[in-house]
Amino acid sequence: LAKTTQPISMDSYEGQEVNITCSHNNIATNDYITWYQQFPSQGPRFIIQGYKTKVTNEVASLFIPADRKSSTLSLPRVSLSDTAVYYCLVGDPNNDYKLSFGAGTTVTVRA
């Protein structure tokens, strides 16, 4: 599994866009990039998954440059309820059962 590096924490204010960058320099050809969100004392929630370029859904956007050595999760116009830990995971779902969570990025949204 490719190792990932994310900032430990980020602060933001309501209405702002939050961008969390994850580094994964040794990503393999068949690896996908997956992001999860976790609120305190709850299970993680799948946000978005991508392989290359840009993926967008109703919650977030995921930007992946051509070399795929990093990715950026973009949360548009955050609210207080977006305060959570965000995890970046990289792996090949066709060859690995393991979803390896790191420490994640704690995003705190203030009023």
Next chain:
Amino acid sequence: ETGVTQTPRHLVMGMTNKKSLKCEQHLGHNAMYWYKQSAKKPLELMFVYSLEERVENNSVPSRFSPECPNSSHLFLHLHTLQPEDSALYLCASSPTPRDFRQFFGPGTRLTVL
């Protein structure tokens, strides 16, 4: 509500007790997982089941015994636990075992005295 339920939500047990955690998924998925999340530590995968067959045992001590009677239900039987086993135990499911889009339950907060 993710379609994955866990009971109980909170459990306090002594080191000599035997208890079981229950997980049920209503999503028609074929894979189910147990994870452990200790304070200040990342989630750790414990077990993976695919169509009721265990396909992964991530070096978990034998005092944790999983059971998957059908593709909708998953149990974690606990016996002679240690205080360091206190943690949030999370169940998850996915359409297939090799799908990183997993749906997690709310977890069971376990305290071992």
